[in-house]
Amino acid sequence: MRAVIAEDAILLRAGLVQLLQSAGIEVVGDVGDAESLLALLAEDSAVDLVITDVRMPPTHTDEGMRAALTIRQNWPDVAVLLLSQYVEERHAAKLLSGNTRGVGYLLKDRVADVAEFIEAVHRVAAGGTALDPEAVAQLLVRxxxxxxxxxxxxxxxxxxxxxxxxxxxxxxxxxxxxxxxxxxxxxxxxxxxxxxxxxxxxxxxxxxxxxxxxxx
Missing domain, CATH: 1.10.10.10 (Winged helix-like DNA-binding domain superfamily/Winged helix DNA-binding domain)
Structure with a gap:
């Protein structure tokens, strides 16, 4: 599996790179903003999975979300796993409103459970979905x-x-x-x-x- 990571928090990005590599996943690029992420894919689209933060520079609002939607449109075979600090249901809904294959939305806290996180990574890369249990719980209430x-x-x-x-x-x-x-x-x-x-x-x-x- 070839993966790309987009995360502006340097320590978390380095941790994700190490975590994926230790699981036998090849990390072919890691960047700190959405613009660099899209540029990387434009140069090398032979990527299986993109893991991206929802909020990235310059405004730290939804740059990662918008990049994910662009990836789904321009490179539909690339799986996308969004990471978020908080549950934002609209982001999960946007990501699932088109092609439902190979998409995921997890809270960053889930990374701490290494086995479960890696299982979710493989599931999304294989064309499945991974939705954070906390998001599911909030949807149940709503x-x-x-x-x-x-x-x-x-x-x-x-x-x-x-x-x-x-x-x-x-x-x-x-x-x-x-x-x-x-x-x-x-x-x-x-x-x-x-x-x-x-x-x-x-x-x-x-x-x-x-x-x-x-x-x-």
């Missing part, structure tokens, strides 16, 4: 009064873990239930959300988008 109320508490737990990007096996491990039980819960979720018939993976993505409040 979306209490909508059709998702038709779901049982356990089904909401399953959908929340789906939104994090976990597989059926991962959901089963988290909830201590069998994969067949997870599959039954997912089928019930898809039915209750009145999602159109399609292949299983696409309906699963639609369910997560419905959960996030993203048109899809």
């Amino acid at each position: 979306r209490e009064s909508d059709p998702l109320e038709r779901l049982t508490p356990r089904e909401r737990d399953v959908l929340a873990l789906m939104a994090e990007g976990r597989s059926n096996a991962g959901i089963g491990q988290a909830l201590v239930v069998s994969e067949s039980a997870v599959a039954k819960h997912i089928n019930s979720i898809l039915s209750k959300l009145d999602l159109p018939q399609a292949d299983g993976d696409h309906r699963r993505v639609l369910a997560v988008l419905r959960f996030l409040g993203v048109p899809g």
Whole structure:
């Protein structure tokens, strides 16, 4: 895997480089602002994954977010993992409003859990998703009064873990239930959300988008 890191905090950037390299991931570039990130990709688009901070110079508002959207448009095969100091739901929603393959949104605190962070990196690079559990929890609160109320508490737990990007096996491990039980819960979720018939993976993505409040 070839990765690029964009983070203006020098110590965190150096730590991320070392962390990825120790996990056998080749870091082909690390920069401190969004402009340099896009310039790097323009020179070398043979990158599998970009890890970028949401807020970077010069204004420290949403430069990283806007760079991520540009990457998704110009280099759709490059996976993008956003890191943020705080949960900002609109950023996760923006990132998922287009191509839903290979996207992630995690709080910087998650980097401290090395095994889980590296697992999320590989999941996103492989075309999956990784959404921070704290963002999922906030979305659950925000979306209490909508059709998702038709779901049982356990089904909401399953959908929340789906939104994090976990597989059926991962959901089963988290909830201590069998994969067949997870599959039954997912089928019930898809039915209750009145999602159109399609292949299983696409309906699963639609369910997560419905959960996030993203048109899809």
